[in-house]
Every structure is written in C-alpha cells, then in structure tokens.
Amino acid sequence: MPFVPSSQKTGLNGLLFRVLMLVPGGVLGCGLIVFSLGLLAFLSLRHNDGSLLGNGFTFDNFATLLHDPLYARVAGRSLLIAGLVTATTVVTAYPVAYFLAFHAGRYRAILLFLVTLPFWTSYLLRVFAWKIVLAYNGVLNSFLTSTGLLASPSLAFLNTPAAVVVTLAHAYAPFAILPIFTALENMPRSLFEAAADLGARPFATFRRVVLPYSIKGVLAAATVVFIPTVGDYVTPALVGGPNSIMIGSLIQVQFGRANDWPFGAALSVAVMALIALVIGLLRQTDRQMEKTA
Amino acid sequence: MRTPQPFYKKPLSPGMGLGVYVGLYLFFLYLPVCLIPLFSFNDSIQAAFPLKGFTLGWYRALLHNDGVRRALLTSLEVGGTSAFLATLCGLTLAYARVFLRSGLSTILSGLCQLPLLIPGVIVGIAMLIVVNVIGVGPSRIALVCGHMLVGLPTAFMILYGRLAGLSRSIPEAAEDLGAREWTTFSRIILPLALPALGSAFMLAFLTSFDEFIIAFFLTGSEPTLPVYIWGQLRFPRSLPLVMALGSLILAVSIIIAAASELMRRRGKLTERQAVS
Numbered sequence: 001m002p003f004v005p006s007s008q009k010t011g012l013n014g015l016l017f018r019v020l021m022l023v024p025g026g027v028l029g030c031g032l033i034v035f036s037l038g039l040l041a042f043l044s045l046r047h048n049d050g051s052l053l054g055n056g057f058t059f060d061n062f063a064t065l066l067h068d069p070l071y072a073r074v075a076g077r078s079l080l081i082a083g084l085v086t087a088t089t090v091v092t093a094y095p096v097a098y099f100l101a102f103h104a105g106r107y108r109a110i111l112l113f114l115v116t117l118p119f120w121t122s123y124l125l126r127v128f129a130w131k132i133v134l135a136y137n138g139v140l141n142s143f144l145t146s147t148g149l150l151a152s153p154s155l156a157f158l159n160t161p162a163a164v165v166v167t168l169a170h171a172y173a174p175f176a177i178l179p180i181f182t183a184l185e186n187m188p189r190s191l192f193e194a195a196a197d198l199g200a201r202p203f204a205t206f207r208r209v210v211l212p213y214s215i216k217g218v219l220a221a222a223t224v225v226f227i228p229t230v231g232d233y234v235t236p237a238l239v240g241g242p243n244s245i246m247i248g249s250l251i252q253v254q255f256g257r258a259n260d261w262p263f264g265a266a267l268s269v270a271v272m273a274l275i276a277l278v279i280g281l282l283r284q285t286d287r288q289m290e291k292t293a
Numbered sequence: 294m295r296t297p298q299p300f301y302k303k304p305l306s307p308g309m310g311l312g313v314y315v316g317l318y319l320f321f322l323y324l325p326v327c328l329i330p331l332f333s334f335n336d337s338i339q340a341a342f343p344l345k346g347f348t349l350g351w352y353r354a355l356l357h358n359d360g361v362r363r364a365l366l367t368s369l370e371v372g373g374t375s376a377f378l379a380t381l382c383g384l385t386l387a388y389a390r391v392f393l394r395s396g397l398s399t400i401l402s403g404l405c406q407l408p409l410l411i412p413g414v415i416v417g418i419a420m421l422i423v424v425n426v427i428g429v430g431p432s433r434i435a436l437v438c439g440h441m442l443v444g445l446p447t448a449f450m451i452l453y454g455r456l457a458g459l460s461r462s463i464p465e466a467a468e469d470l471g472a473r474e475w476t477t478f479s480r481i482i483l484p485l486a487l488p489a490l491g492s493a494f495m496l497a498f499l500t501s502f503d504e505f506i507i508a509f510f511l512t513g514s515e516p517t518l519p520v521y522i523w524g525q526l527r528f529p530r531s532l533p534l535v536m537a538l539g540s541l542i543l544a545v546s547i548i549i550a551a552a553s554e555l556m557r558r559r560g561k562l563t564e565r566q567a568v569s
Contacts, residue, residue, distance in 0.1 A: 017474045018393055022401065025386035028378060029445050030404040032438060036419035037407075043422060052425055096318050099311040113554055114319060118326065120496070120550040122503035124519045125539045128526065129325035132332065132340045139328060142341045173322060224409070231412020234506060238526070248414040255418050255510060265422070268415045275410065 044265035054262045061266030078247040081164055082230035088169040089225045093176035101184035119174040127235050130167040134158040159241025167239050168229050176221040183217025215289045219282045227275055247271055333536040351537035364521035368502055371433055371517060375440035376497035383448030383493055391456040409446045413506035421510045435511040440504055444497030455489035488560025495553040499546055
C-alpha cells in the first residue's frame with residue numbers, strides 16, 4: 001500500500017515544509033542547471049562583439065559550423081575516438097563484470113571496491129601517468145631499449161591519436177564495469193539451468209541469454225563512457241599532439257585564446273545535440289534488442 | 294532487493310580463465326597510476342627507468358612550497374562547501390522524490406542528473422557564462438557552483454537509494470504516533486540516512502577535490518590543486534614535485550573513498566540490525 005504523507009491532512013504547516021524541502025534542490029541545483037543551459041543556448045545565437053552577451057541575434061555561428069569543413073572533420077574525429085574508447089572499455093570491462101557477478105564469491109566486495117577505486121582518483125593524474133609512460137624518455141621507451149626490443153627510444157608513442165584512445169580507455173575503464181555488473185547481478189541464476197536443460201552450449205547461453213539480459217547495462221556503460229570522452233580536451237592536450245584535436249579542445253579555445261564566446265556556445269549546443277542523437281540511437285538499439293529477445 | 298541465491302554448484306564456464314583475466318585487468322588498471330608514487334621517491338628530475346636512488350627530497354620541497362599550500366586550502370574550502378551544498382540538495386531532492394512524490398519532485402530529480410549527460414567542458418563554460426553574467430567572475434564562488442553541480446547526481450543517487458530502501462512502516466508509525474512531517478524528517482529519516490549522508494558528502498568532496506576539467510574555467514586568482522598541477526606540467530623541472538603532490542592526492546583520495554565505502558556498508562548493517 002502506498003504511503004500517504006500526513007501533509008495532505010495538515011494544511012499550511014505541511015505545505016510550508018514541502019516548499020522548504022524543494023527549495024535547495026530546486027533553486028540551487030536544478031535552477032542553476034536550467035539557467036546556465038538556457039544562457040548557453042541564448043549566447044549561441046548572438047553576434048560576437050567582444051561584450052559578455054554579444055550583440056543582436058544571428059544563426060551565423062551555426063552556419064559557420066556547417067560550412068567550414070574543419071568542424072565536421074574535428075567532430076568526426078571526436079566521434080571516432082570516443083567510439084573506439086567506448087567499444088574498448090565496454091568489451092574489456094564485460095568479462096570483469098561477468099566474473100564479479102557469477103564467480104567472485106567471497107572476494108566480490110573487495111574486487112568491486114578495487115575496480116571502482118580509480119573512479120575516485122584524480123582524472124588529471126591518471127592522464128598524466130600515461131604521459132610518463134609514453135614520453136620519449138618515458139617508461140615504455142626505457143623498458144623497450146633496456147630489453148633490446150628497440151635500439152633507440154621512439155617518438156611514435158606520444159602525441160598520436162592512438163595515445164589519446166589508449167589513455168582515455170584506461171582513464172574511463174572503471175566507469176563501464178558497474179552498470180554491466182548491476183545488470184548481470186539482477187539476472188536470475190535459474191536462467192543458466194534452464195538454458196542448460198534446453199541443451200544450450202555455454203557460448204549459446206551467453207549469446208542468447210546472458211548478453212540480451214545485460215544489454216541495458218552495456219548501453220548504460222557505453223553512455224557513461226562516451227559522454228565525457230567525446231568532450232574531453234585534457235587528454236588530447238597532454239598526450240595527443242596536433243593531430244588529435246577534439247571538439248572539446250575547440251570549445252576550450254573559444255573561451256580562451258580565440259575569445260569568441262558565442263561561437264563556443266554554438267559548438268557546445270551542437271555537441272549536446274550530437275550526444276542526444278547518440279543516446280537516442282542507443283535507446284533505439286535497446287528497444288530493438290528487447291523485441292528480438 | 295535481491296534475495297540471496299543458493300550458491301551455484303556446477304562451474305558456469307571456465308571461471309579460472311576469467312579470474313586470471315580480472316587479475317591482469319586490475320594490474321593494468323593500477324600500473325600507470327602506481328608509477329606516480331614510484332617516481333616521486335626517485336632521486337632524479339626525469340621519470341625514467343632505471344631508478345636513480347631513494348629520496349624524500351621532493352616531499353620536503355613540497356612542505357615549503359607556498360603555492361601548493363594555498364592551492365590545498367582553496368581545494369579544501371571549495372570541496373567542503375560544494376560537497377555540503379550537493380549533499381543538501383541531494384537529500385532534499387531524494388526526500389521529495391521518495392516521500393512527497395509530486396510531479397514537480399520527479400521532474401527536479403530528473404533534472405539534477407543532467408550534469409551526467411553533459412561533458413565537463415560544457416558544464417564548465419556554461420557556469421563561466423553564468424558567473425560572468427551575475428558579476429562574480431571566475432572565483433571560489435564560481436568553483437563551488439560548478440562542483441556542486443557535478444557532485445549533485447552522485448549525492449542524489451546515494452541518498453535516493455538509501456531513502457527508497459527504507460521501510461515505509463517506519464514513517465507510517467511516526468505519523469500514527471502524531472508526528473508532523475518535520476518531526477518525522479528530523480527525528481526518524483535523518484538519523485537513518487546519516488551514514489548515507491556521510492558517504493554522499495565524502496564522494497561529493499572527492500569529486501570536487503580531484504576535478505580539473507570544470508575548475509580550469511572557473512578558477513580565478515587562486516587555483517585549486519589540480520589546476521595548480523596543470524600549471525606546473527609545463528615546467529619539466531617541477532615534474533618530481535608534481536609527482537610527490539600527485540602521490541599525496543592519490544593517497545588522500547583512496548583513504549576518503551575507502552572511508553565512504555565503509556560508512557555506506559555500516560549504514561546497511563545497522564539497518565539490518567534495526568529491522569531484525
């Protein structure tokens with residue numbers, strides 16, 4: 001039976017309490033979110049005249065985005081890098097989540113803690129660690145030259161798009177495990193027996209039973225990895241070099257050196273639209289998987 | 294709530310192979326991060342093998358560095374304030390969602406998750422625009438606002454999970470005994486949610502303490518620790534100092550995360566004892 005709060009009987013006092021309860025979250029939290037996003041959308045439609053909120057309304061910012069091939073190229077690269085990172089993290093995380101859900105036994109709690117711990121350590125430091133690994137006089141090069149695999153240190157590791165993919169995949173790895181684990185953990189174990197009774201081999205059981213069951217977790221994992229990586233500007237700056245400029249780097253520059261805030265706002269709005277599109281596609285996949293399952 | 298399942302007798306699939314994979318996964322997950330503390334004790338400006346010798350010199354230098362001390366104070370202040378606000382917002386939103394259950398509270402609790410769906414760079418510049426429009430500019434207040442927003446989804450989810458898991462008969466009993474909503478909230482709900490509150494506060498604090506992407510835009514004249522580190526990365530000479538500082542930050546983060554996890558687990562335990 002649903003719980004009916006007493007305020008529905010107590011009148012003014014209860015009403016005051018309810019309003020007060022909604023003030024911090026409503027005004028401070030959600031109000032700030034809505035206000036800032038609204039302001040962002042507003043600014044994206046303004047001329048840049050050097051003043052804070054620009055001057056006059058225009059669609060020029062979005063027109064530039066569409067016509068200058070630079071932006072399509074950078075957006076494509078960002079989608080490609082973020083897509084690769086997402087695929088890598090989800091595929092490598094799945095077996096870990098599977099192990100945690102079905103095989104970890106009494107080690108489950110400690111393993112869960114260990115895989116989520118990096119989530120709470122500094123992202124900047126995790127990226128910086130890769131700079132130490134990949135640099136010319138870095139760990140990888142000193143390892144390869146001291147073991148004789150390379151005659152001299154190589155410049156080929158740092159400042160490449162591949163370095164960005166590896167670093168981001170590593171930095172966001174822990175994000176992917178938890179959603180998949182949660183989905184798998186909720187799966188009734190009896191499904192394994194049912195599949196075995198019906199003569200399914202382990203692989204068929206995985207493909208036809210376990211994977212469809214956990215697809216929601218997989219898509220959630222893909223979302224939480226994809227969103228921060230597609231807008232990242234720190235990793236391209238630290239380990240990416242000039243060929244790895246991503247859309248987040250372009251946004252950052254508009255609010256720094258380029259000093260064109262309205263255009264930066266338009267870029268941000270475009271990125272959010274892109275993300276909404278990707279999430280919509282993922283949702284669609286989810287629905288289709290559910291129909292076929 | 295998941296009901297406990299009997300332990301599965303037969304092996305489901307080669308669990309040994311999976312176990313080895315998980316071991317390797319953890320190894321590679323931690324390997325690059327472990328290099329930072331390793332090189333922070335190395336007696337050389339360069340972060341390369343072979344190691345040159347053990348030293349505590351970089352940590353000693355850190356103690357006498359004014360820039361680091363000021364950045365630490367800024368980080369602590371911003372982290373504490375933003376975590377307090379995020380926890381407060383998260384608690385009230387979770388309470389409204391679970392117990393008031395109006396359309397508005399459902400919309401608000403959906404809205405407060407929005408920072409999860411927006412890349413940090415956009416949250417950062419959106420807040421930068423806001424603080425410039427209202428006239429504060431990049432400052433500690435700006436940092437507090439930005440970090441409150443990124444801490445809010447986690448704080449809300451932890452507290453929502455806790456409040457939604459409470460037995461409905463507890464507030465019902467309080468009501469039957471004549472308690473007003475405020476009394477029920479402050480005397481019953483709040484004490485029961487205390488461990489979750491602590492856990493939410495600590496994780497929101499950690500989020501702020503380690504956050505760079507947003508802080509980069511909102512830092513005024515006083516950088517937070519990650520922004521300070523970013524500034525030092527340009528100078529190869531200060532690399533060992535950065536690694537000593539990074540090691541300390543990693544240690545603090547790990548301790549706080551562990552404490553938060555323990556607190557959350559103890560919260561679950563006390564409830565089980567209270568119910569049985």
